[in-house]
Amino acid sequence: MKHPTAWPLLDRFLDGVLDSETRWAVAAHLAECPTCQAYLAEQARMRAFVRGRLSRVTAPEGLAGRIQTRLREGKPRQAMFHWPRLWQIPLVATSLALLLLLVLGWWLLFPSPPSSDLMAELATPHLLFAQDDNLLEIAGTQMAIQSWFQDKVSFPVMIPDLPEYTLQGGRLVAVNRRRAVQLIYENERVKQYLSLLYFESPLLQQSSLKPASSFKVGQYGNITIVSWSDGQTSMALVANRSADHLLRLAEQMGNK
Amino acid sequence: MLHRGKTDYTQQFEELALPYLNMIYRTAYYLTRTTAEAEDLTQETYLKAYRAFGNLRGQNVKAWLFAIVRNTYLDQYRRQQRYPVTLEIEALEPSSNHRGQVAVLWADSAEEQLLAGLPDEVVQRALANLPEEWRLIVLLADVEDFSYQEIADIVQIPMGTVMSRLHRGRKRLYEQLHSYAHTRGYITEGYR
Numbered sequence: 001m002k003h004p005t006a007w008p009l010l011d012r013f014l015d016g017v018l019d020s021e022t023r024w025a026v027a028a029h030l031a032e033c034p035t036c037q038a039y040l041a042e043q044a045r046m047r048a049f050v051r052g053r054l055s056r057v058t059a060p061e062g063l064a065g066r067i068q069t070r071l072r073e074g075k076p077r078q079a080m081f082h083w084p085r086l087w088q089i090p091l092v093a094t095s096l097a098l099l100l101l102l103v104l105g106w107w108l109l110f111p112s113p114p115s116s117d118l119m120a121e122l123a124t125p126h127l128l129f130a131q132d133d134n135l136l137e138i139a140g141t142q143m144a145i146q147s148w149f150q151d152k153v154s155f156p157v158m159i160p161d162l163p164e165y166t167l168q169g170g171r172l173v174a175v176n177r178r179r180a181v182q183l184i185y186e187n188e189r190v191k192q193y194l195s196l197l198y199f200e201s202p203l204l205q206q207s208s209l210k211p212a213s214s215f216k217v218g219q220y221g222n223i224t225i226v227s228w229s230d231g232q233t234s235m236a237l238v239a240n241r242s243a244d245h246l247l248r249l250a251e252q253m254g255n256k
Numbered sequence: 257m258l259h260r261g262k263t264d265y266t267q268q269f270e271e272l273a274l275p276y277l278n279m280i281y282r283t284a285y286y287l288t289r290t291t292a293e294a295e296d297l298t299q300e301t302y303l304k305a306y307r308a309f310g311n312l313r314g315q316n317v318k319a320w321l322f323a324i325v326r327n328t329y330l331d332q333y334r335r336q337q338r339y340p341v342t343l344e345i346e347a348l349e350p351s352s353n354h355r356g357q358v359a360v361l362w363a364d365s366a367e368e369q370l371l372a373g374l375p376d377e378v379v380q381r382a383l384a385n386l387p388e389e390w391r392l393i394v395l396l397a398d399v400e401d402f403s404y405q406e407i408a409d410i411v412q413i414p415m416g417t418v419m420s421r422l423h424r425g426r427k428r429l430y431e432q433l434h435s436y437a438h439t440r441g442y443i444t445e446g447y448r
Contacts, residue, residue: 011419049372054380059298071269232428
């Protein structure tokens, strides 16, 4: 993809709304275009900066209580649910059956997004943020980083020690249009970066499988992604390393 | 959605809707631009939502609430113009140096630190100074994590218009922040 075509797509690339083919093409262009890289990095920084500052506005103390008091003083205008009368039961049963058919039909016609989109979504934060310390939102000790994420996401975030890697820090990213966590590690010996992502993905969450049998390996260009789920949260190791290397790290994480 | 009796109805509503209180208040604040009006608008939003809760059928509760706060603002507050027009930070127009250039606002860590030193209020008022049609969209996209489609549904405009306003809103916001920092001596060089 040439620069004039890629340039207007950069905002949407960062917003994660491009289809996988276009995203591939933009990512390929980014790998060769320092101007676009600089713009994208700048946009990412400004968005993180603005988001952090604007989100500090919070409701004044006591507002929740005042709202609850007003709710209890008023009455709901809409009718509340009543159990159906005897003659209404066949009608209700038919409606429920039709609804079930509709849901089943929807599920068959519009299945979950293909996993190739997920691989692209997991690789993108690594491509964008892993190699620039300025793009970290939090750095410091494992405890400080873990504490920072605690009130920002609804799932637990563990900060593992990875052999040969040093934790650099982390940031919030988006996967499946939901808030996700990116931890960035560096292997100084080979000058390689690795991302560990925590995210929510119904595609991966299979509660009954053992960790060793549930690893999924994907590729996005020269980026390898190994992903798995512990039933509550999904995780992924993302790096320009071999699948064997990432699988070994993932298995070590699962054994701890 | 089943609820027996007023107590259950109220409890269900509170469990679903009150977790979004900070987000709703934040949106009300950036729409009305005063804390008093923001609290007022937030309370009205929750009352309206409470009355309409019985009609909620599997919709996205967060998007539903945001549509209510926006519509309540349009119905009751904008018409009455109960918010001040001028704010403490002037809406600076981008200087001629900024036009047509790649917006690299901080190309080194020194500039990044200086912008990071801006008070929260300056950043918040920079958003509040944006034209209303850009302000809400930037807030919904960049702070409250709505998708383009969800924003289009809340604001009731086409998705293409969402993208266009979002791009312009972000651009103006970042230019304002840079201009403010530059003119008040936070940054001593123009950007490259």
